Amino acid sequence: MKNTLIYVIALLGISSFLQQCGDPWEDHINEGLTDINQSLIQRLENEAGASTFLSLLKEADLGVELDGTNSYTIFVPDNQSIGAIAAELRSDKGALSNFVKNHIAVSTHRLNTSADTIQLTMLNGKILDMLSSRIGEVSFLKSNQGSSDGLYHILAAPLMPQQNLWEYITAQQDYKQNQFLSSLSTYKLYDDGLLDSEEDSLLNNEFLHFVGDVRLEKDRFTYFVLQDVAFDKDVSAFLPYVNYRNEADSSIQISRYYVARDLIVRRAYNKEGLPSELTTMSGGKLVVDKSAIVESIQLSNGYVHVLDAALLDNTQGVTNKLASFKVEGEEPSSFSHSRPSNTFHRDRQDPNGLLFRDIMVQNHGVSMFTINYRLPHFLSTSYDVYWRALNDIQANVFQQRLRILGEEYPGVLGAPTRDEMYLSPYTDVPLMNYDEVYVGSFELSEFQQVMAQLMAAASTANGVNTVVLDYLRFVPKVK
Known part of the structure; x- marks a missing residue:
């Protein structure tokens, strides 16, 4: 008992x-609620300050989306902030629908104290960043108001639908820089092997294809637009580095491309948040004087800053633009002979604990065996070249050399051929050397696509004709 x-x-x-x-x-989500059994629409009908947006929502005819079968989060600009634009929105049904959908996200998204940025996909396809105190650049007046089919928040200002970067480029055609990038959808700079895409014709644009697809709402970009005078100055300053077959018109177009492609960064920075030095999407260094920014524009996937000053009107500006680049040894385009059983893609660790992968071809029995690398277009300037080549499993030092071949053209009887642009002396590959080694320098008088060949010793002896490569690094020089 x-x-x-x-x-x-x-x-x-x-x-x-x-x-x-x-x-x-449930307690957390129901905080401040009077009737959790009400729908979002019912809650908003009783929300002071939400009547203007609610009327716009109803006029936009989103009943199918808000039918209670899914959960949504509605970001509601208060009456005071939206009153001035309501009449204009009502006069354009397409703009009204886009505006309202830009305030509604699928699923429930609470405002919290986390420092993390949450990307919300809105009904119009735009992606907005929500932080602990704001969404986009707009602050919250009231938050985390629940209902039977979602949440709503009251905002201090409307979330005006923004263009993404590509929409901005194609719409703002007053700038020569934007005109040029748009023209690449139909104009080919050079024979780059880019095949026309039937599924997505815009990816035939060499800027979108090779630099980055700036249409993507989920990604973030910062784009700098040079006013026409500054753009023309930079194009002229870079022209000596893109001498394409001594053709003036083509060289100017390529210079425009190289100037424009290095004015975009894969991260969103407003003017106040711009760091002193940026790395462009193509790997160059970009230093921007904030005092040269005459206009800043927020996009749905980043920011645009308009500059009234040239960036390449001094040696330092050109030096910043001429970025070195690496070619990974384990990513060849072809071999002089097929030796799969003698070819090793190796995972290694340097003395600092950093992992890397290289290629080694050993005991292949071929004199002057070569590994071929099809490289990107090289500028018409001089280059220093370095390699890192790890000899860690042999007891002896061996030698290898580097050969640079020019652009392919029809030779005797139409057979494809390439001119030799540079041939380094045979260079020792010492034991257990993890350091980068200077190989030599060469000069190109024309902008062209080249091939690099890593060449083994002129011997068939095992251990003597080994070739190994972690990477090649090319450093262009200022003229």
């Missing part, structure tokens, strides 16, 4: 405790 009484008392205590605690998530 005594044990039964103790059990009943314990059970009642647990029940009382659970009633007091309840469901912590």
Whole structure:
């Protein structure tokens, strides 16, 4: 009897405790609510300050989306902030629908104290960043108001639909820089092997294809637009580095491309947040004087800053633009002979604990065996070249050399051929050397696509004609 009484008392205590605690998530989401059984629309009808947006929402005819079968989060600009634009929105049904959908996200998204940025996909396809105190650049007046089919937040200002970067480039055709990038959808700079895409014709644009698809809402970009005078100055300053077959018009177009492609960064920075030095999407260094920014524009996937000053009107500006680049040894385009059983893609670790992968071809029995690398277009300037080549499994030093071949053209009887642009002396590959080694320098008088060949010793002896490469690094020089 005594044990039964103790059990009943314990059970009642647990029940009382659970009633007091309840469901912590339900308590959290229901904070401040008067009737959790109401729908979002019903809640907004009773929300002071939401009537203007609610009327726009109803006029936009989003009943199919907000039918209670899914959960949504609605970001509601208060009446005071939206009143001035309501009449204009009502006059354009397409703009009205886009505006309203830009304030509605699928699923429930609470405002919290986390420092993390959450990307929300809105009904119009735009992706907005939500932080602990704002969404986009707009702050919250009231937050985390629940209902039977989602949440709503009251905002201090409307979330005006923004263009993405590509929409901005194609719409703002007053700038020569934007005109040029748009023209690449139909104009080919050079024979780059880019095949026309039937599924996505815009990816035939060499800027979108090779630099980055700036249409993507989920990605973030910062794009600098040079006013026409500054753009023309930079194009002229870079022209000596892109001498394409001594053809003036083609060289100017390529110079425009190289100037424009290095004015975009894969991260969103407003003017105040711009760092002193940026790395462009093509790997160059970009230093921007904030005082040269005459206009800043927020996009749905980043920012645009308009500059009134040239960036390449001094040696330092050109030096910043001429970025070195690496060619990974384990990514060849072809071999002089097929030796799969003698070819090794190796995972290694340097003395600092950093992992890397290289290629080694060993005991292949071929004199002057070569590994070929099809490289990107090289500028018409001089280059220093370095390699890292790890000789870690042999007891002897071996030698290898580097050969640079020019652009392919029809030779005798139409057979494809390439001119030799540079041939380094045979260079020792010492034991256990993890350091980068200077190989030599060469000069190109024309902008062209080249091939690099890593060449083994002129011997068939095992251990003597080994070739190994972690990477090649090419450093263009200022003229």
